[in-house]
Amino acid sequence: MELLDSKGRFLGRLSILDVGATLIIILAIASIFIVPNKSGTSTIAQVARNPIEVDVIVRGLGVGDPDLLINQFKETKITNIVIRHQPAGEFEIKKVTPLPRTIAVPQPDGSVKALPDPRPEIIFFQDMILTLKGNAQLTDTGVVVGKQKIKIGTKIELEGKNYNFNTSTIAVRILK
Template sequence: MTSLNRRSGPAQWMNLGAIAVLAIAFIYLFFWPGPEGLPLVKIGLPQRAVVLEANIAGLNTTDIESTLRPGTEVKVSIKNSALIPLTLKSIERVPGTVVATQPNGNVAPQPDPRPEMRFGSNLLLKLEGKGYSNQSGFFLGVKRIRVGSTVVIDSAGVETPASVVGVVVEPLSKS
């Protein structure tokens, strides 16, 4: 063997080792389920329609109808993930109430009398989009979505946190 072959022999094994490490890292990153239970590449998982019901408490605005309209696209971020486009299906105002003691000793909900509550809105939004599901739950993007999750709703005029109060997923069709 010449001196050139002796020097290039170990280098070839090191190159093959580096290529193997990169291949394993690539497979782990894209195909191995992450902490949320869903790999970045969703091979074989059918997309399903997902309807999220999200509650926004105390959104301070006087005219929510001009900024959020049914049928428009809003973007949702789950746990600081990338923005996921969803369609706003409906907006329902939830009246702000306080518990008031009645003269007979019972309690009953009454409209909130505080003047600052004229500007506050409690809203129930229905958002529709596409997601995935597996044995560990339902996913929008690569983040699991479930009741109680906090999401950030971002549209042209509003960026506000909301709490997920309902997740409805269309059933898989038997074909």
């Protein structure tokens, strides 16, 4: 009895192509489960996390009662953040600074003054700066939160019990 017959069958029963495909599948499974490597571990979880503060600016947030929202921030003191559509965890709301809504008004002498916006609909829009505190991984290229880098200009989505809106990062501070 020959090892391979004229039709390419191994011992007259199994096709050599089937045997080769089976060996490749077995080797692939063995390489995934048996051979140790770092493919299944998170390198971020193994790195120390440091406290940071992030200032974000909110411009023109449409809200029925701005004072109620600001009070909610001060009472709950926690918000969920989402960076580039990826949940990044909870941050503490350390400080809320409401910003006045002003309009540039030219003066008779040619100068310009910032005066309160007189439009009635302006009461439904709020500008503010929020200071958020949380933990992040420090790398050579910046601060990483939830596998996403935070730098000045990064869009951060804030999400709470009854709010969800986007902000823009204006400052990142590493606390010691």
